Amino acid sequence: MSQDELNNLTIHEARKMLDSRKISSKELTNIFLERIQKVDQSTNAYITVTTEFALQQADIADEKIRIGEQKPLTGIPMQLKDNMSTAGIKTTCASKMLENYIPSYNCTVADRLFSEGAILLGKGNLDEFAMGSSTENSYYASTANPWDLKRVPGGSSGGPAAAVSADECLFSLGSDTGGSIRQPAAFCGVVGMKPTYGVVSRFGLIAFASSLDQIGPITKNVQDSAIVLNAISGYDPKDSTSIKNISQDYISNLKSNISGMKLGVPKEYFPDGMEEGVKKSVFQAIEQFKKLGVEIKEVSLPHTDYALAVYYIIAPSEAAANLARYDGVKYGFSSKGDLEDIFDDIETTRQGGFGDEVKRRIMIGTYALSAGYYDAYYLKAQKIRTIIREEFNEVFKNVDALITPTSPTVAFKLGEVIDPLQMYLNDVFTQPANIAGLPSISIPCGISEGLPVGVQLMSSPMNDGVVLNLANAFEQSTDWHDLKPEISI
Amino acid sequence: MGLSLDQVKKIAKLSRIKMTDEQLKNMRIELENIFNHIDVIQKADTEKIEPTGHSVNLDSVFRNDVVEKSAPVKEVLKNAPKQEDDFFTVRKII
Numbered sequence: 139m140s141q142d143e144l145n146n147l148t149i150h151e152a153r154k155m156l157d158s159r160k161i162s163s164k165e166l167t168n169i170f171l172e173r174i175q176k177v178d179q180s181t182n183a184y185i186t187v188t189t190e191f192a193l194q195q196a197d198i199a200d201e202k203i204r205i206g207e208q209k210p211l212t213g214i215p216m217q218l219k220d221n222m223s224t225a226g227i228k229t230t231c232a233s234k235m236l237e238n239y240i241p242s243y244n245c246t247v248a249d250r251l252f253s254e255g256a257i258l259l260g261k262g263n264l265d266e267f268a269m270g271s272s273t274e275n276s277y278y279a280s281t282a283n284p285w286d287l288k289r290v291p292g293g294s295s296g297g298p299a300a301a302v303s304a305d306e307c308l309f310s311l312g313s314d315t316g317g318s319i320r321q322p323a324a325f326c327g328v329v330g331m332k333p334t335y336g337v338v339s340r341f342g343l344i345a346f347a348s349s350l351d352q353i354g355p356i357t358k359n360v361q362d363s364a365i366v367l368n369a370i371s372g373y374d375p376k377d378s379t380s381i382k383n384i385s386q387d388y389i390s391n392l393k394s395n396i397s398g399m400k401l402g403v404p405k406e407y408f409p410d411g412m413e414e415g416v417k418k419s420v421f422q423a424i425e426q427f428k429k430l431g432v433e434i435k436e437v438s439l440p441h442t443d444y445a446l447a448v449y450y451i452i453a454p455s456e457a458a459a460n461l462a463r464y465d466g467v468k469y470g471f472s473s474k475g476d477l478e479d480i481f482d483d484i485e486t487t488r489q490g491g492f493g494d495e496v497k498r499r500i501m502i503g504t505y506a507l508s509a510g511y512y513d514a515y516y517l518k519a520q521k522i523r524t525i526i527r528e529e530f531n532e533v534f535k536n537v538d539a540l541i542t543p544t545s546p547t548v549a550f551k552l553g554e555v556i557d558p559l560q561m562y563l564n565d566v567f568t569q570p571a572n573i574a575g576l577p578s579i580s581i582p583c584g585i586s587e588g589l590p591v592g593v594q595l596m597s598s599p600m601n602d603g604v605v606l607n608l609a610n611a612f613e614q615s616t617d618w619h620d621l622k623p624e625i626s627i
Numbered sequence: 628m629g630l631s632l633d634q635v636k637k638i639a640k641l642s643r644i645k646m647t648d649e650q651l652k653n654m655r656i657e658l659e660n661i662f663n664h665i666d667v668i669q670k671a672d673t674e675k676i677e678p679t680g681h682s683v684n685l686d687s688v689f690r691n692d693v694v695e696k697s698a699p700v701k702e703v704l705k706n707a708p709k710q711e712d713d714f715f716t717v718r719k720i721i
Contacts (some may be wrong), residue, residue, distance in 0.1 A: 238706075335682045335683055349680060349681045349682070375688075378685065379683060380690045391688060444671055450664075452660065462643075466708055471708075472709070478719075481643065484643050485644060486645050498657060502662075504638050504642040518671075521677070524678060525671070525673070525680065526680040529680060533628035558661065573682070
């Protein structure tokens with residue numbers, strides 16, 4: 139397969155090739171394994187490559203195709219972010235704490251993909267425990283952006299976004315707590331979707347902030363996103379926040395006629411000082427939607443300014459509780475010192491096992507939850523969360539969806555953003571969707587300074603189909619998603 | 628807001644993370660900056676507003692009390708830094 143053919147290969151196209159026997163799953167898997175071998179030393183999008191397991195799965199997939207029992211993802215090579223548990227395969231969360239951790243069970247999304255016959259090529263790099271916006275917080279090396287290897291791929295799903303962009307897999311799954319699927323998708327010029335909270339099971343996803351975390355697809359186009367979402371969504375009794383009775387078929391509901399739909403432009407998402415190139419591309423996207431017959435309305439979400447602060451109380455608070463489990467007893471790194479005192483032992487283990495950003499977030503959360511500060515921070519943030527949700531509900535009475543930039547900037551240089559608060563500001567446009575549990579997607583909409591720009595669409599809970607339809611229609615009428623990076627190896 | 632070094636020491640203790648004096652000093656500055664930003668929430672009027680814990684309404688989930696197959700004990704224990712027979716080894720607590 140030529141580089142051009144590989145660039146343009148989507149899940150949809152690969153399915154046709156597999157079903158018509160133009161290629162076998164084993165051949166396709168080998169093409170991707172070779173590609174990983176060639177470019178991953180430059181991108182570092184993988185923490186673990188599962189060559190043997192992938193080839194075994196490919197043999198099984200080829201047999202299923204031979205007897206005509208294939209499903210939409212049978213034989214399709216993919217990657218999973220390394221915070222999704224895979225039985226018998228290392229799952230590190232890009233942390234020293236879990237460097238040698240081998241789960242004894244699969245997360246639900248892996249189970250679902252494996253039962254469809256998808257091929258696992260390996261595990262994608264991320265910011266440690268998914269805390270970060272640049273993948274520079276990985277205990278292993280940072281991932282590089284395929285568009286410019288001196289720049290970050292975004293984060294925390296930087297590995298998955300870079301892997302899809304660099305053709306190191308046909309799709310990947312990311313997790314999104316405050317923008318961790320959408321922001322890296324925007325930075326790497328690919329499609330990243332965070333479904334409605336509860337649409338995809340979180341069972342076996344190593345927890346960061348349980349009320350915000352959601353798994354979703356990172357793909358080359360919107361149709362592929364719908365194919366993957368069909369496979370991974372649905373009720374799971376193992377996740378108590380999983381929504382019952384979801385029986386949406388995102389593929390057969392995918393439309394390209396969106397004429398008459400209403401799109402809101404929230405003015406708070408276009409602040410002064412935003413990068414001009416980003417602003418310009420997003421305004422062009424709005425014009426494109428007009429051409430497609432969509433009515434554009436200016437709307438206001440006045441409490442948007444509080445979202446970042448609310449997020450940085452709720453997410454670290456939940457993280458402080460979730461990460462209490464790492465005590466060096468049941469799994470993971472242990473200080474192995476001969477300390478008599480159990481607390482001394484736990485404190486030393488956590489000192490050595492966690493990176494700086496993880497420690498910082500645990501400390502923020504612990505403080506926000508501590509006696510005397512709980513009402514002023516955690517409870518107050520939860521109350522503003524109610525206001526933010528209600529503001530969205532009110533706006534969605536008048537429009538079908540909202541359109542905003544995904545990120546205020548294009549990909550920045552590795553090592554450029556050092557101040558933690560500056561780094562947090564990256565997710566200012568993506569966090570509100572997590573706070574309110576909304577479905578949201580980032581799709582390519584332009585180029586600024588030679589780097590991809592992403593536009594974000596959000597709709598009301600359970601309207602994942604609306605978001606996909608709008609994104610699909612836009613994509614079909616533009617060619618931004620066809621632009622590919624040339625990786626200088 | 629201002630955070631004292633003693634407060635940061637207490638947060639580290641509650642977080643069960645050991646820190647050097649240098650790390651505590653840096654963390655004090657970083658936390659102070661972050662909380663100076665976070666403090667914007669105090670301006671929001673939340674009188675009579677109920678808190679939201681989850682964006683979806685949660686019901687308690689029950690299942691019948693039936694014995695199910697356990698996770699494979701040997702596999703689970705493989706990840707423990709110290710184990711003995713079918714148990715995790717912990718330090719003396721009392």
